[in-house]
Amino acid sequence: GIQVEQSxxxxxxxxxxxxxxxxxxSDSVNNLQWFHQNPWxxxxxxxxxxxxTKQNGRLSATTVATERYSLxxxxxxxxxxxxxxxxxxxxxxxxxxxxxxxxxxxxxVIP
Amino acid sequence: GAGVSQSPSNxxxxxxxxxxxxxxxxxxxxxxxxxxxxxxxGLEFLIYFQGNSAPDKSGLPSDRFSAxxxxxxxxxxxxxxxxxxxxxxYLCASSERQGxxxxxxxxxxxxxxxx
Numbered sequence: 318g319i320q321v322e323q324s325x326x327x328x329x330x331x332x333x334x335x336x337x338x339x340x341x342x343s344d345s346v347n348n349l350q351w352f353h354q355n356p357w358x359x360x361x362x363x364x365x366x367x368x369x370t371k372q373n374g375r376l377s378a379t380t381v382a383t384e385r386y387s388l389x390x391x392x393x394x395x396x397x398x399x400x401x402x403x404x405x406x407x408x409x410x411x412x413x414x415x416x417x418x419x420x421x422x423x424x425x426v427i428p
Numbered sequence: 429g430a431g432v433s434q435s436p437s438n439x440x441x442x443x444x445x446x447x448x449x450x451x452x453x454x455x456x457x458x459x460x461x462x463x464x465x466x467x468x469x470g471l472e473f474l475i476y477f478q479g480n481s482a483p484d485k486s487g488l489p490s491d492r493f494s495a496x497x498x499x500x501x502x503x504x505x506x507x508x509x510x511x512x513x514x515x516x517x518y519l520c521a522s523s524e525r526q527g528x529x530x531x532x533x534x535x536x537x538x539x540x541x542x543x
Contacts, residue, residue, distance in 0.1 A: 352471075360519060360534040403471055416487065418471040 319344045321406055321419035329425045330394050338389040338422045340404035348407035348416065349380050351389050355400040363389070363402075394426045430454070432535035434520050440541045441510055449505040449538045453522030460503050461523075461532060462495060466516035474518075477503065510542045 320343040330336055340349070351363040364371050364378045366387065371378055375394075380387040391398055401423050407416040433452045441447050453460050462474040473487040477497045488494075492510075497503040507514055517539050521532040 358517070358537060360521070362521070362532040362534070365529045365531075405471070405473070416473040418473070420470055 319346065319406055319417050321404065321417050323402075323404060323419040323422050325422060326420065327423045327425075329427065332394060332396060332426055332428050334394050334426075335390070335392045336394060336424070338391070338402050338424075340387040340389070340406075340419055342385050342387075342404075342406045344385070346382065346385075346406040348405075349382075349387055350405045351378055351387070352403045352405065353398075353400055354403065354421075355397075391424075394424075396426045396428055399424055399426045432520055432522055432533050434518075434535040434538050436538060437536065438539045438541075440543065442543050443512060444509055446506065446508045447510055447540065449507075449518050449540070451503045451505070451520030451522075451535060453501065453503070453520070454524075454533055455501075457522035457524050457533075458500070459523040459525070459530065459532075460497055461521045462503070462505050463519040463521070464516040465519060465537075466513075468513075469516075474505070507540075510540075512542050515540055515542045 322341045324339045347367055349367045350365050353361045353363055366378045366380045368380050368382045375392045377390045401421040403418050403421045405416050405418045432454055435450045458479045460477040465471050475488055475495045476484040492508045495505045517537040519534055519537045521534045523530040523532045
């Protein structure tokens with residue numbers, strides 16, 4: 318099955334700094350999503366981005382499907398950005414078939 | 429409006445017992461997802477309901493796991509003959525429209541502990 322890697326595994330940022338999180342996957346995918354889990358366990362769906370670039374406020378994501386990676390950019394980080402960021406990929410466009418999550422990047426933003 | 433709710437918030441059971449976990453999605457949401465998160469396996473997709481279509485069960489780890497969604501609303505995840513490796517936080521999410529591009533809204537989860 319598809320292998321998903323995320324880097325870095327852990328990241329500590331000073332408030333206001335920018336960061337880039339990476340998701341690599343081992344095979345062609347038609348579904349890629351980024352999620353954020355806050356320190357209290359609440360999960361939020363950030364982006365559905367099987368290809369191209371999307372932006373939502375201070376967050377943006379780019380997926381280069383042909384090169385099998387996706388990047389999540391966080392600009393002007395805030396303490397509320399702390400938590401774990403997961404990417405999830407799947408092979409089928411029209412179903413949730415075989416959705417695989419990466420191990421996550423744990424982000425700590427310190428004031 | 430109300431978000432996704434799950435019950436119970438915590439469940440402790442003995443190995444071999446059956447458990448039922450409930451998810452109330454946001455009213456009007458047509459898609460519903462179950463995931464679980466454990467220390468050993470990380471985040472895993474379990475099952476996906478989309479409208480009135482047959483559910484996508486591709487993520488269920490064994491035949492001890494089953495799920496229903498009655499009337500297109502409330503969903504129940506049932507685990508039969510629980511094992512210690514079933515211990516995890518079980519998360520439910522719903523989205524407004526069919527299709528993967530729509531934003532999923534997550535519930536707070538049910539923490540299951542199998543002794």
